[in-house]
Amino acid sequence: MLTLSKSGIETYLRCPAQYYFRYIAHVSGKTDYARLCGTVVHNLIARFHKKGNPKNPFYYKNLDTAIKTWGYDWWKALEENSEIMLSRTKAQDWQFYNIGKGCIQKYWDQMFGKPAPLLIEKRRRARIGQVELLGIFDQVREVPNDRIGHWRPDLIDSNGNLLPGYLPQIIMDLKTSTHDYDLRRFNATAELIKMAEYQFPLHEDLQATAYTYLFQEHNNGMLPLGFVFYYLRYGKLMFTYRTPRDYITLKNSIAHIVGNLDNQSFPKRIGKQCTWCDYISVCRGDRDYLLATPVTEMDLMFGAENGNLSGIPTSVEFKKPTQLRMRMIGTRRKKPLKPEQNQQIDVTPHIRTFGSIIELPFFMEGDDEKKDE
Numbered sequence: 001m002l003t004l005s006k007s008g009i010e011t012y013l014r015c016p017a018q019y020y021f022r023y024i025a026h027v028s029g030k031t032d033y034a035r036l037c038g039t040v041v042h043n044l045i046a047r048f049h050k051k052g053n054p055k056n057p058f059y060y061k062n063l064d065t066a067i068k069t070w071g072y073d074w075w076k077a078l079e080e081n082s083e084i085m086l087s088r089t090k091a092q093d094w095q096f097y098n099i100g101k102g103c104i105q106k107y108w109d110q111m112f113g114k115p116a117p118l119l120i121e122k123r124r125r126a127r128i129g130q131v132e133l134l135g136i137f138d139q140v141r142e143v144p145n146d147r148i149g150h151w152r153p154d155l156i157d158s159n160g161n162l163l164p165g166y167l168p169q170i171i172m173d174l175k176t177s178t179h180d181y182d183l184r185r186f187n188a189t190a191e192l193i194k195m196a197e198y199q200f201p202l203h204e205d206l207q208a209t210a211y212t213y214l215f216q217e218h219n220n221g222m223l224p225l226g227f228v229f230y231y232l233r234y235g236k237l238m239f240t241y242r243t244p245r246d247y248i249t250l251k252n253s254i255a256h257i258v259g260n261l262d263n264q265s266f267p268k269r270i271g272k273q274c275t276w277c278d279y280i281s282v283c284r285g286d287r288d289y290l291l292a293t294p295v296t297e298m299d300l301m302f303g304a305e306n307g308n309l310s311g312i313p314t315s316v317e318f319k320k321p322t323q324l325r326m327r328m329i330g331t332r333r334k335k336p337l338k339p340e341q342n343q344q345i346d347v348t349p350h351i352r353t354f355g356s357i358i359e360l361p362f363f364m365e366g367d368d369e370k371k372d373e
C-alpha cells in the first residue's frame, strides 16, 4: 500500500515534479538555515522531555545548560550538513544560532513547570482510502478540566462537562518559522473579516486535518479538542480544530494524488516555490539557466537607435546533473520500455531534460514513509 505523509501530500500539491524528484527519483535533497534550525530545535525540545532527574522537569539542569546544548547541537549540525546547505555565510550561521536560541529560551520560559506532554515525536499511521497516512506528532498535551472551556466552549454541556466523543487533549506542532497567521502584526486595525480571511489557510491546513484524523483513528473514534501551532519565535499559540467534515478536503486531495500517481503525471508547477526548490537544477535539466536584466530604455528594444541589447537573456552555466538516481517503488519491477514504446506513454516535458527519455516508475504496492518532516 502506498504511504503518504503530510510532507508527501504537501509536496505533490505544491509541485508534482518536485514530488517526483524527491519521492520517486530520490534525488538528494538540500537544506537551508530555516529547515536546519527547525530540525535541531525540534530534536532538542524532544530531549527536554526525556525522563531524567525528577527535580529537573526539562532534563537539563537549567536554561544555561539547555542553551549551551543548543549551541553545541547547532554548530555540529552546520558542520555535518555543510555540503548540502543551499548557501552558507558566517552572518547567517550566527543569525540562526540566535533564532534557535530564542526559540529554546521561549519554550523554557513558557513551558517550564507545565505538565509534560502525553506524547512526544510520536509516529502515527492509519488507512485512509487507498493509502496509509503517516504523521509524526511533535506533542500531544492534556488540557486541564478547568481550561477545556477556554479552548472549546462549544464542547461544554450545561453541566460543565465535555461532550461525548472528545478527549481533553490537543495536538501541538512546534514551528520556528515566522508566518503565524496573525494579521494584527502588520495591520492593527484590520477588520474582522480580513483577519479571518488571512487565517483561511490555518483553518483548512491539511496537516492539522491529517493529524486530527490520525488522532481519531488511534483513540477509538474520539476527537481531540484541537490542533495548535506553537510559534516558538514569538511564544504564540495559534489554535484551530477540525471536524469530520474537514476530512472531505483531505480525502479529495489524496484521491487526486493517487489518481495522478497511477497516471504517472508529474507536471512542473512553475511558481515562486521554484526559487527555493531543492531540485531546481535537475528540473532545468541539461539547459543552462537564463538571466534577463530589466530594460527601461524602450528605444534600445523597439526604437531606431543602435545600442547594446542588454535585456536579452544570457546563459548562466551551472553544474549539470549527470545522472538521475532511480529507485523503483514497489516489489514488482517493470520491464524497461523499448525506445519506440516510449512514444506511447504520456511523457511530460520535464522528463525529457537529460537528453534521453527517462522511464517513469510504475506505481504499485510500495512504501515511502520515512521522509515525513
Ligand code: SF4
Residues within 6 Å of the ligand: 015, 016, 017, 018, 021, 268, 269, 270, 271, 273, 274, 275, 277, 278, 279, 280, 283
Ligand atoms: S523548480 Fe519549480 S517546477 Fe521544478 S520541481 Fe522545483 S518547484 Fe517544481
